[in-house]
Amino acid sequence: GNSVTQMEGPVxxxxxxxxxxxxxxxxxxxxxxxxxxxxxxxxxxxxxKATKADDKGSNKGFEATYRKxxxxxxLEKGSVQVSDSAVYFCALSDPFGTSGSARQLTFGSxxxxxxxx
Amino acid sequence: DTxxxxxxxxxxxxxxxxxxxxxxxxxxxxxxxWYRQTLGQGPEFLTYFQNEAQLEKSRLLSDRFSAERxxxxxxxxxxxxxxxxxxxxxLCASSPKVTGLTEAFFGQGTRxxxx
Numbered sequence: 001g002n003s004v005t006q007m008e009g010p011v012x013x014x015x016x017x018x019x020x021x022x023x024x025x026x027x028x029x030x031x032x033x034x035x036x037x038x039x040x041x042x043x044x045x046x047x048x049k050a051t052k053a054d055d056k057g058s059n060k061g062f063e064a065t066y067r068k069x070x071x072x073x074x075l076e077k078g079s080v081q082v083s084d085s086a087v088y089f090c091a092l093s094d095p096f097g098t099s100g101s102a103r104q105l106t107f108g109s110x111x112x113x114x115x116x117x
Numbered sequence: 118d119t120x121x122x123x124x125x126x127x128x129x130x131x132x133x134x135x136x137x138x139x140x141x142x143x144x145x146x147x148x149x150x151w152y153r154q155t156l157g158q159g160p161e162f163l164t165y166f167q168n169e170a171q172l173e174k175s176r177l178l179s180d181r182f183s184a185e186r187x188x189x190x191x192x193x194x195x196x197x198x199x200x201x202x203x204x205x206x207x208l209c210a211s212s213p214k215v216t217g218l219t220e221a222f223f224g225q226g227t228r229x230x231x232x
Contacts, residue, residue: 004159036223043121043208044160044223089159103173104150105221107159 002027006090006108013080013115021075021111023064023090031092033057033066033073034105038087047075047088080115087112121224123209129230130199137195138227142211149192150221151184152208153177160208166192167214199231 007022025031035047035057048057053068062077073090090108122141130136142149147168152160163182165173168189178184181199186192196203206228212221 041225043225044210046221091159103165104162104175105152105160107161109157109159 002031002092002094002106004090004092004106004108006088007111009110010112010114013113015082015115015117016079017115019075019077019080019084019113021088021090021113023073023075023108025071025073025090025092027071027092027094029094031094033064034091034093035062035064035073035075036089036091036107038089038110040086044089080113082115082117085113085115121209121211121222123207123224123227125227126225127228127230129232132201132231133198135195135197136199136229137193138207138209138229140192140194140209140211140224141190142192142209143222145213146211146222147189147214148212149186150210150212151192151194152210152223154206154208154226155204163194163207196229199229201231204229204231 003026005024032051034049036044037047038044048059050057050066053066056065064073064075066073087110089110091105093105124139128136149166151163153163154160162175163178164184166186169186181197184194206226208223208226210221210223
């Protein structure tokens with residue numbers, strides 16, 4: 001079945017530091033890949049996505065590139081801010097997989113990021 | 118439209134009681150999903166509706182759980198005879214048919230605590 005493995009946290013960085021959160025996946029078909037963010041007390045928000053190999057998703061200074069050869073979708077940001085403190089989830093959907101996998105998102109376990117001023 | 122709305126935000130119940138949660142999706146979205154998120158874990162898929170039809174159910178959805186989406190609008194998730202293991206955040210998401218999961222929007226969730 002499909003699965004997502006992401007770097008365990010928590011991750012603590014100083015403001016303006018470089019961020020990388022690793023994410024690798026296993027899928028039977030050709031998945032779409034996502035990063036979601038969950039701020040304290042709030043629901044999940046889509047941060048960025050990529051739907052095919054070599055696509056780069058970007059939003060709010062965050063970037064991730066869909067690497068089929070390494071089955072990875074690592075999240076990066078060049079200079080983090082205190083306001084980026086949140087839990088980040090990598091996820092996939094597999095639109096060309098079995099009917100079940102096409103209709104659901106499979107999430108990693110999340111990475112807690114804390115940015116200190 | 119302010120997005121996906123869930124009610125209540127928090128629910129505390131005694132073991133053995135029944136609870137019901139409501140989700141109002143974004144009005145033009147015909148796909149609706151329920152997920153469960155336990156502490157320190159990512160969300161896990163429970164069930165999926167397209168309009169009023171429930172098309173997919175996870176094995177996590179035991180026979181104590183039932184979900185409905187009458188008339189393809191709002192949805193309810195009921196848990197009967199709650200157990201302490203049901204304590205979790207229950208998330209609802211919706212998406213338009215055309216984009217499917219590439220444009221899924223989540224609500225803020227209902228946090229259930231079973232005591």
